[in-house]
Amino acid sequence: GAGVSQSPSNKVxxxxxxxxxxxxxxSGHTALYWYRQRLGQGLEFLIYFQGNSAPDKSGLPSDRFxxxxxxxxxxxxxIQRTQQEDSAVYLCASSLDFTYEQYFGPGTRLTVT
Amino acid sequence: RKEVxxxxxxxxxxxxxxxxxxxxxxxxxxxxxxxxxxxCRKEPKLLMSVYSSGNEDGRxxxxxxxxxxxxxxxxxxxxxxxxxxxxxxxxxxxxxAGSYQLTFGKxxxxxxxx
Numbered sequence: 001g002a003g004v005s006q007s008p009s010n011k012v013x014x015x016x017x018x019x020x021x022x023x024x025x026x027s028g029h030t031a032l033y034w035y036r037q038r039l040g041q042g043l044e045f046l047i048y049f050q051g052n053s054a055p056d057k058s059g060l061p062s063d064r065f066x067x068x069x070x071x072x073x074x075x076x077x078x079i080q081r082t083q084q085e086d087s088a089v090y091l092c093a094s095s096l097d098f099t100y101e102q103y104f105g106p107g108t109r110l111t112v113t
Numbered sequence: 114r115k116e117v118x119x120x121x122x123x124x125x126x127x128x129x130x131x132x133x134x135x136x137x138x139x140x141x142x143x144x145x146x147x148x149x150x151x152x153c154r155k156e157p158k159l160l161m162s163v164y165s166s167g168n169e170d171g172r173x174x175x176x177x178x179x180x181x182x183x184x185x186x187x188x189x190x191x192x193x194x195x196x197x198x199x200x201x202x203x204x205x206x207x208x209x210a211g212s213y214q215l216t217f218g219k220x221x222x223x224x225x226x227x
Binding site for chain 2: 048099104105106
């Protein structure tokens with residue numbers, strides 16, 4: 001079946017602009033996660049959605065970052081007033097629920113110039 | 114203190130060798146574990162889930178030692194295609210959903226040499 005998809009695959013933006021990244025989870029997966037991975041670094045948790053529960057935003061690095069999820073489907077991660085240190089690959093993952101393994105999308109490579 | 118620790122490596126091993134990685138975790142409430150592999154500039158892909166004492170899948174064996182709080186991954190008969198970074202993940206099962214309960218290690222890099 002279809003896996004997790006993300007768009008765009010690459011995004012180059014100027015410092016100070018806002019960007020919106022999209023994630024389509026696997027159908028039926030109630031849990032959705034966003035991570036950031038800088039070059040050569042490990043995964044950095046950003047935000048987690050589980051069903052209709054309030055999202056866990058404890059990983060968001062600043063108030064420039066926000067995310068939404070419509071029901072148990074698409075999620076968007078928005079970065080306002082981008083900075084060069086926001087350059088990274090943003091990975092989305094979904095799982096059947098919070099107890100199960102995650103499946104990752106291919107990521108969005110964000111470059112802030 | 115890091116919650117999930119892995120030796121970053123790199124582990125450079127010849128083709129056909131057996132290699133093992135250890136991953137230690139600090140949260141004794143961790144109940145399940147996962148190994149992912151991540152190829153260079155690619156997303157992590159699930160390799161193995163470990164819910165009890167261990168799991169085996171072909172050349173790959175994961176073992177869990179709850180007393181010592183570590184999980185290992187053994188790769189037998191290494192192939193060139195096994196070259197990747199291996200991520201260890203612990204999951205803390207809490208009552209109900211709503212809070213993030215996974216901890217990723219930073220990964221161990223494996224290079225299998227011809």
